[in-house]
Amino acid sequence: xxxxxxxxxxxxxxxxxxxxxxxxxxxxxxxxxxxxxxxxxxxxxxxxxxxxxxxxxxxxxxxxxxxxxxxxxxxxxxxxxxxxxxxxxxxxxxxxxxxxxxxxxxxxxxxxxxxxxxxxxxxxxxxxxxxxxxxxxxxxxxxxxxxxxxxxxxxxxxxxxxxxxxxxxxxxxxxxxxxxxxxxxxxxxxxxxxxxxxxxxxxxxxxxxxxxxxxxxxxxxxxxxxxxxxxxxxxxxxxxxxxxxxxxxxxxxxxxxxxxxxxxxxxxxxxxxxxxxxxxx
Amino acid sequence: xxxxxxxxxxxxxxxxxxxxxxxxxxxxxxxxxxxxxxxxxxxxxxxxxxxxxxxxxxxxxxxxxxxxxxxxxxxxxxxxxxxxxxxxxxxxxxxxxxxxxxxxxxxxxxxxxxxxxxxxxxxxxxxxxxxxxxxxxxxxxxxxxxxxxxxxxxxxxxxxxxxxxxxxxxxxxxxxxxxxxxxxxxxxxxxxxxxxxxxxxxxxxxxxxxxxxxxxxxxxxxxxxxxxxxxxxxxxxxxxxxxxxxxxxxxxxxxxxxxxxxxxxxxxxxxxxxxxxxxxxxxxxxxxxxxxxxxxxxxxxxxxxxxxxxxxxxxxxxxxxxxxxxxxxxxxxxxxxxxxxxxxxxxxxxxxxxxxxxxxxxxxxxxxxxxxxxxxxxxxxxxxxxxxxxxxxxxxxxxxxxxxxxxxxxxxxxxxxxxxxx
Numbered sequence: 001x002x003x004x005x006x007x008x009x010x011x012x013x014x015x016x017x018x019x020x021x022x023x024x025x026x027x028x029x030x031x032x033x034x035x036x037x038x039x040x041x042x043x044x045x046x047x048x049x050x051x052x053x054x055x056x057x058x059x060x061x062x063x064x065x066x067x068x069x070x071x072x073x074x075x076x077x078x079x080x081x082x083x084x085x086x087x088x089x090x091x092x093x094x095x096x097x098x099x100x101x102x103x104x105x106x107x108x109x110x111x112x113x114x115x116x117x118x119x120x121x122x123x124x125x126x127x128x129x130x131x132x133x134x135x136x137x138x139x140x141x142x143x144x145x146x147x148x149x150x151x152x153x154x155x156x157x158x159x160x161x162x163x164x165x166x167x168x169x170x171x172x173x174x175x176x177x178x179x180x181x182x183x184x185x186x187x188x189x190x191x192x193x194x195x196x197x198x199x200x201x202x203x204x205x206x207x208x209x210x211x212x213x214x215x216x217x218x219x220x221x222x223x224x225x226x227x228x229x230x231x232x233x234x235x236x237x238x239x240x241x242x243x244x245x246x247x248x249x250x251x252x253x254x255x256x257x258x259x260x261x262x263x264x265x266x267x268x269x270x271x272x273x274x275x276x277x278x279x280x281x
Numbered sequence: 282x283x284x285x286x287x288x289x290x291x292x293x294x295x296x297x298x299x300x301x302x303x304x305x306x307x308x309x310x311x312x313x314x315x316x317x318x319x320x321x322x323x324x325x326x327x328x329x330x331x332x333x334x335x336x337x338x339x340x341x342x343x344x345x346x347x348x349x350x351x352x353x354x355x356x357x358x359x360x361x362x363x364x365x366x367x368x369x370x371x372x373x374x375x376x377x378x379x380x381x382x383x384x385x386x387x388x389x390x391x392x393x394x395x396x397x398x399x400x401x402x403x404x405x406x407x408x409x410x411x412x413x414x415x416x417x418x419x420x421x422x423x424x425x426x427x428x429x430x431x432x433x434x435x436x437x438x439x440x441x442x443x444x445x446x447x448x449x450x451x452x453x454x455x456x457x458x459x460x461x462x463x464x465x466x467x468x469x470x471x472x473x474x475x476x477x478x479x480x481x482x483x484x485x486x487x488x489x490x491x492x493x494x495x496x497x498x499x500x501x502x503x504x505x506x507x508x509x510x511x512x513x514x515x516x517x518x519x520x521x522x523x524x525x526x527x528x529x530x531x532x533x534x535x536x537x538x539x540x541x542x543x544x545x546x547x548x549x550x551x552x553x554x555x556x557x558x559x560x561x562x563x564x565x566x567x568x569x570x571x572x573x574x575x576x577x578x579x580x581x582x583x584x585x586x587x588x589x590x591x592x593x594x595x596x597x598x599x600x601x602x603x604x605x606x607x608x609x610x611x612x613x614x615x616x617x618x619x620x621x622x623x624x625x626x627x628x629x630x631x632x633x634x635x636x637x638x639x640x641x642x643x644x645x646x647x648x649x650x651x652x653x654x655x656x657x658x659x660x661x662x663x664x665x666x667x668x669x670x671x672x673x674x675x676x677x678x679x680x681x682x683x684x685x686x687x688x689x690x691x692x693x694x695x696x697x698x699x700x701x702x703x
């Protein structure tokens with residue numbers, strides 16, 4: 001079996017699944033209001049109190065998504081892996097170039113096609129992730145205005161509520177279509193991964209997939225592994241397995257993380273470490 | 282005889298008086314109550330005659346039915362006053378006139394009846410228009426308090442429906458396809474058993490729909506309904522609809538426009554046009570989304586359209602009955618124009634109106650314009666802003682989604698072509 005590379009820890013996969021479920025319910029319960037006479041809404045509309053339940057569920061999933069967003073921010077801020085993700089997610093000039101070259105490859109302007117080495121998060125993923133953040137912010141703000149209309153309308157005129165409602169609706173269309181067109185292409189209809197990229201379930205990518213989509217990251221990992229292999233004999237001579245543990249504690253203290261915060265978010269980190277060890281990578 | 286032999290004077294006087302009484306009694310009996318002479322022939326069930334057109338008419342009269350009737354104590358000849366018939370003359374007996382005149386006793390009823398539709402139809406020569414006996418019966422008339430009477434409140438519908446639910450009759454008399462029988466039976470009025478045909482249509486003086494004096498003439502309907510629902514009629518006559526209806530505006534709704542006619546249902550009944558699930562779908566829009574009416578009265582169809590696009594309307598159309606419908610804000614029978622200080626949507630009352638569903642609605646809450654239609658050329662500032670937001674977002678959606686789709690298509694195309702080459 002080909003070598004596998006960790007893409008999403010169990011924690012991240014749960015976050016992803018959580019978002020996927022919430023997003024789907026939000027889309028269904030949301031458009032069930034906008035198109036309340038459509039045929040597919042009839043299971044909701046015909047049920048007793050269907051529309052009331054729809055509204056409740058929509059708000060519930062909105063709160064769940066918002067909570068997940070909050071958790072995700074903490075995850076990014078207080079775990080080493082999270083900080084790594086946040087750093088690697090920052091878009092740069094290279095992403096623009098990657099996009100441009102990919103397009104040129106696709107249109108056979110580059111002949112032969114240029115082999116692109118893309119970082120841990122390629123331009124596709126950065127675009128989607130940033131889009132997701134944008135969408136979540138817009139939907140949260142407008143959604144809360146719509147929800148807490150009595151409070152909002154104490155200070156702001158009615159037309160601002162109407163504007164919020166319009167934005168909430170059109171942004172929902174934009175977000176849904178983006179997921180269908182962009183995300184589902186990348187993880188389902190893309191001929192490289194069809195019928196589906198299994199990373200959201202298994203959590204890892206094959207070496208081939210890494211080469212295709214994240215060549216630069218693969219090189220980095222390999223270089224690091226070569227370095228670790230070089231260091232390995234020294235560490236073994238000094239103290240075996242325990243050396244790693246002590247070193248880790250030391251690194252963390254150097255990074256300036258206070259012990260109390262670590263205790264607080266240690267669960268997350270410990271969880272991730274456990275998964276990593278469990279995967280045996 | 283003994284008393285004659287005795288030659289007592291007193292006895293003979295007594296006997297004479299008794300004899301006179303007996304004779305008088307016999308005479309009155311024949312004249313007023315003893316109908317045995319008539320029944321001698323007329324209780325024969327097979328007694329028949331042929332009328333001028335050759336139609337066979339039964340001359341049988343059930344004695345028991347007559348005796349139990351309200352007229353049971355009367356003599357046949359009280360009603361059948363005039364006899365010319367040869368057959369009766371042969372027997373030396375008085376016999377019946379062809380026509381019985383009820384008005385001899387029932388003068389007031391006759392007077393009312395002559396003003397009514399049925400009598401007018403008879404005068405026009407209509408054959409099946411109701412005469413006295415069509416509704417009251419002939420020999421077996423019972424007082425209307427008797428539950429077996431044809432005019433008892435529980436039987437009136439059956440009496441009327443003998444003609445008015447007969448499809449052939451209805452068609453022949455051009456009454457439209459209106460067969461009120463089943464409709465009324467299922468209606469909220471029919472179910473009570475206390476309201477029946479005559480409650481609204483009247484009885485003897487029942488008039489045509491187009492007769493301005495009719496209880497069911499358009500502008501009289503609120504008063505007719507008001508005989509049982511006086512509070513509602515009072516509210517309605519002061520409302521914008523009631524005022525216009527009273528002035529004869531046939532476009533203005535009256536009770537029946539929203540509630541229906543014979544088949545009026547309780548508002549909790551899902552089939553009722555005033556059921557909360559239907560009021561904003563069919564009842565109000567039947568006029569307020571109608572082009573002709575909105576043109577005539579310079580009321581636009583915008584309120585209906587914009588309501589359907591609003592949160593209230595969208596949720597309502599999905600079956601949400603907690604969501605506001607037309608009546609939630611405008612009222613029901615007492616709908617008034619927003620310029621009326623008593624109107625629920627008058628600017629001074631809006632906060633309270635909104636507050637019914639949105640507790641804590643502030644003064645500012647009620648200030649905004651309702652029924653807006655997003656448009657960059659709209660009159661209201663909010664309409665313009667929402668219109669622009671829509672344009673910007675549609676452009677954004679088209680460009681972003683279009684771009685992403687195009688990009689992915691090239692990606693898919695290259696990968697598919699490359700795969701084919703390998």
